[in-house]
Amino acid sequence: MAYHNHHSHVDCIRLVPIFNHLNDEQMHLIAQSANEVQYVKNELLFRFGDKDDTLYIINNGRVRIYSLSESGREQTIRILHPGDFMGEVAVLQTEGYHSNYAEAISETSICRIHKKDLDQYLDRYPEIMRRILSDITKRLQLSEKQTVQVSIEPVEARIIDFLSENVEDEKNHTYVTLPMSKKDLATYLGTTPETISRKFSSLEERGLNKRHTQKCVEIFDLDELLFVSS
Amino acid sequence: MAYHNHHSHVDCIRLVPIFNHLNDEQMHLIAQSANEVQYVKNELLFRFGDKDDTLYIINNGRVRIYSLSESGREQTIRILHPGDFMGEVAVLQTEGYHSNYAEAISETSICRIHKKDLDQYLDRYPEIMRRILSDITKRLQLSEKQTVQVSIEPVEARIIDFLSENVEDEKNHTYVTLPMSKKDLATYLGTTPETISRKFSSLEERGLNKRHTQKCVEIFDLDELLFVSS
């Protein structure tokens, strides 16, 4: 929590799907009550069990939400990008405690809005609640999907599924830019870095893809890949 | 979908936490637009991919939500009891497709409300949306917890955790009534019936609990059990 920036936060508000349907005046109003906070890489935004009643909106950078097991192993729940929000405990319970850890995985700036302010906006602009509901419902679907995958699909299928959901096309090459370190990807997919590494090698041997840099993987034949995984 | 019951559905509405804050008149209004449907045991309410735009409210009985992997294995997502609702796709997207299967695991009666009707109520009574949001947020937390468990806790710890969350106390005996068949419990915990069976035997050998009937397990020492699992 390096410093508070007191100039306009409207940029931050404008960025966010849950607010960007409002007009300028309304956004200014909300921006008034938001305060901006900066985090450096690897800094924790909050920990499991922390009491909190604010909504966090990512302005810049990336945040990783993860959970810790008894035995100390991590499970990455999701990665937040600019425009995403978190801290929905704030909007639901009067006494909210975080159930996960949140860590900045790059230089990150966020906006915080306190529950008492947010509640006013929710009353005044019902569309905001609709959008929050819509977002959380999507996340629920994703979370349920992740449960199923981690539970019953073999690691290779999980990796392929992950790749297929992150493909980008560019000048007739399909490739994937990994949105996190291989270590975090491992904890996201419920496996270990070693296993990820081995599976990538195996796919490469089978001529299905090719590693370029640490963060970039080229896919030769997506359909073939999807076929193999089933 | 055996038959439609056209007498009052207010009972059904009154039962549900998302509506029961309304007054009688308001509940009657909503009940008008609900229609009741009965299902027999093992009947499917909907399948993955079905298009649908209704909210389902459990009036009586129990419903199991589950998902199917490529390889045909099941993952039980959750069990719904009277007063629970599902089909939140309806409240969020204009074109909603189910992402899971739903099956009645006992004689079950439910109320259905169409999206177009629900939308009206959401506009008129914002508290309803608040409650739906609150419910879905809780489910999201549970789902994330389930992901973590299935992913990194060993089976025994998952079982113990499940037991500890379902304990009931009665005349200085702590016991657990399993809310579903052992087969479904297995798919809920991301394991197999055989493994569950073995683990129960193992716990029993260690004098930590005792099976009475198929559905009822007595716990001798919950604290010890929790200690063992960590």
Next chain:
DNA sequence: CGCCGCATTGAGCCGGCTCAACACTTGTGG
């Protein structure tokens, strides 16, 4: 009473984890 479906127990196997050594990449200071 006898059947049928579910639960239990056993034997064997295999995917993926652990631990450990080595390679590569990135950042730091001389």
Next chain:
DNA sequence: CCACAAGTGTTGAGCCGGCTCAATGCGGCG
């Protein structure tokens, strides 16, 4: 600009938890 250190990724060997498949036990229902 290079040398080195620290962190991250890769590869190998070995093990083990839990799954699979199959046989047997058991309780509920006709």
